[in-house]
Structures are given as C-alpha cells and as structure tokens.
Amino acid sequence: QKEVEQDPGPLSVPEGAIVSLNCTYSNSAFQYFMWYRQYSRKGPELLMYTYSSGNKEDGRFTAQVDKSSKYISLFIRDSQPSDSATYLCAMPSRMDTGRRALTFGSGTRLQVQP
Amino acid sequence: NAGVMQNPRHLVRRRGQEARLRCSPVKGHSHVYWYRQLPEEGLKFMVYLQKENIIDESGMPKERFSAEFPKEGPSILRIQQVVRGDSAAYFCASSPRNTGPYSYEQYFGPGTRLTVT
Numbered sequence: 001q002k003e004v005e006q007d008p009g010p011l012s013v014p015e016g017a018i019v020s021l022n023c024t025y026s027n028s029a030f031q032y033f034m035w036y037r038q039y040s041r042k043g044p045e046l047l048m049y050t051y052s053s054g055n056k057e058d059g060r061f062t063a064q065v066d067k068s069s070k071y072i073s074l075f076i077r078d079s080q081p082s083d084s085a086t087y088l089c090a091m092p093s094r095m096d097t098g099r100r101a102l103t104f105g106s107g108t109r110l111q112v113q114p
Numbered sequence: 115n116a117g118v119m120q121n122p123r124h125l126v127r128r129r130g131q132e133a134r135l136r137c138s139p140v141k142g143h144s145h146v147y148w149y150r151q152l153p154e155e156g157l158k159f160m161v162y163l164q165k166e167n168i169i170d171e172s173g174m175p176k177e178r179f180s181a182e183f184p185k186e187g188p189s190i191l192r193i194q195q196v197v198r199g200d201s202a203a204y205f206c207a208s209s210p211r212n213t214g215p216y217s218y219e220q221y222f223g224p225g226t227r228l229t230v231t
Contacts, residue, residue, distance in 0.1 A: 032218045043118075043205055043222040044157070051215045088157070092218045099170055100147070100209070101159035102220060 003027055006089055006105030014113050019076040023089035023105045026070065033065055035074045036088040038107065044088060048074065079112045086110070116141055118223030119188075120206050126229045127196045135191040135226045139208030146189045147207040147220055148181060157205065163189060196230045203227050 006023045013019055021035075032051045036044035048063040050056045056063045062075040076083055086107040093101045119138040127133050139146050148160040162170040163183040174181070178196075183189040193200055204227075207220035 032215065034219070036222075041227075043224045046219060046221060049216065049219055090157075093159070099172075100145070100162050100218060100220075101170060101173060102147075102149075102157075102218070103159070104157040106156040 001026055003093075003103050004089060004091065004105045007108055008106055010109040010111055012111045012113060013079055015079060015081060017079050017112075019079050019083070019110060019112075021074040021076075021087050021089075021108050021110070023072050024070055025072070025091060028067075028070065029094075030070075030091040032092055033063070033072050034090040034102070035061075035063055036090060036104075038086045038088060040085075047087075076110075079110075081112045081114045084111050118206055118208050118221055120204075120223040120226050122226060123224060124227050124229070126231060128231055129197060130195050133193040133196050133200070133228055135193075135204050135206075135228070137189040137191070137206030137208075137223060139189070139206070140210070140221055143208035143210045143221075145209045145211075146183050147209075148189075148191050149205045149207065149222075151203040151205065151225075153202070160191075193228075196228070198230050201228055201230045 004025050035048040037047050038044045050063045053065050053067045060077045064073040086109045088107045089105040090102040093103045121136050146163045149157045151157050159173040161174050161181045178194045180192045203225045205222050205225045207222045209220050211217045
C-alpha cells in the first residue's frame with residue numbers, strides 16, 4: 001500500500017465549477033500537509049500548507065484535513081481555465097529534523113473547460 | 115523575486131557520460147532538496163543537504179549518484195555514467211528554516227530535464 005494515494009484523473013470540469021481534489025494517507029504520524037500545483041513541464045508551486053485538522057482558506061482555495069480519517073482535500077471555487085494543471089498532495093515522511101523528505105501523491109490532472 | 119534557480123533547463127547526454135545539475139536556492143535558504151520525477155510517475159525524494167553537509171540521502175541510488183552543497187556556490191547533483199533509465203526531470207527545492215511548523219515548506223525550481231540517448 002502506498003503511503004499517499006491520489007486519484008490520477010483526469011478530472012474535467014466546466015469553468016466556474018467547484019473542484020474537489022482528494023488524498024488519503026496511511027501513516028497516522030503525518031502532521032503537516034501541503035498542496036502543490038504543477039503546470040506541464042514546470043516545477044511544483046506550493047499552494048496551501050496546513051498542520052491541523054479543519055479548514056484553511058486562501059482566496060478561491062480551501063484545504064481541508066481530517067486526521068481521524070487520514071483524508072485531505074483541496075477545494076477550488078469558481079474554477080478557471082488557468083487552474084488546469086496537475087495537483088499534488090505532499091506530506092513530510094518523518095517528523096525529526098534530520099528527515100524532511102516530502103512524500104508526494106501521484107497527482108490529479110485537472111482540466112477546466114472554458 | 116529570485117526563486118530557486120536550476121540550470122541547465124534541458125540536458126542531453128549519451129550513455130556513459132556524466133551529468134551535472136546545478137541548483138541555487140532562494141536567497142537566504144540554507145536547506146536544499148533534490149527530487150526526481152520519472153515519466154508518468156510522481157516526485158521521489160533523493161537527498162537533503164545543508165551547507166557542506168548531507169543530512170539525508172536515503173532516496174539516492176547507491177551508485178553513480180552524488181550531491182553536494184558547498185559553502186560557496188550552488189548545490190550540484192552529479193550522475194556518472196548515465197543510463198537511459200536516468201532520463202527524468204530533476205527538481206531542486208529549498209526551505210528557509212529547520213524549526214517550527216513551517217519548517218517543512220519547500221519551494222521548487224523549474225527543474226532540469228535530462229535526456230539520455
């Protein structure tokens with residue numbers, strides 16, 4: 001079983017739709033959660049960072065963490081064609097200062113149709 | 115607004131040659147990470163370095179791969195005697211601090227796309 005599971009998509013939605021992207025994880029020690037956006041042939045861009053259960057909002061983006069279910073979500077409101085990209089969830093593999101490797105999900109490819 | 119810089123952006127090497135990938139972290143960041151993204155696969159951690167020290171190389175292949183982050187200059191990922199399976203995108207990331215809840219934030223560069231022919 002992979003430590004982090006993410007539906008690869010592709011997910012195709014019309015412009016203006018609410019998008020829900022999800023990841024599940026197996027290691028209950030994970031405490032910090034990140035969402036990255038990666039455009040084709042570009043580097044990942046950090047979108048959201050959260051370290052507690054509940055919701056965190058930033059503009060059109062909301063990150064949600066449910067540690068009891070080991071489930072995290074990213075919601076995008078009023079989606080735009082420019083949101084078309086691959087979305088990656090990530091979390092640190094270990095919590096000691098010598099181990100800062102991020103474990104990534106495989107990414108969900110999103111396409112927003114104009 | 116100088117983010118993480120990587121060069122070259124594209125690198126073509128023949129089998130058996132050496133590849134050197136360079137990474138300059140965000141100004142003021144002293145923690146550097148290298149990740150590899152194989153075609154149709156996710157990002158995989160390779161190595162974590164601070165200035166003049168390798169902190170975690172648990173993701174590095176045991177042979178042919180090495181990394182350094184000298185006191186002066188960029189971090190270098192070196193691949194000796196490249197093989198076709200080394201063809202991938204190599205990303206460098208940096209972070210500014212090693213304590214506190216935001217110490218796990220990592221900012222990525224644009225990547226170097228290595229093609230081995």
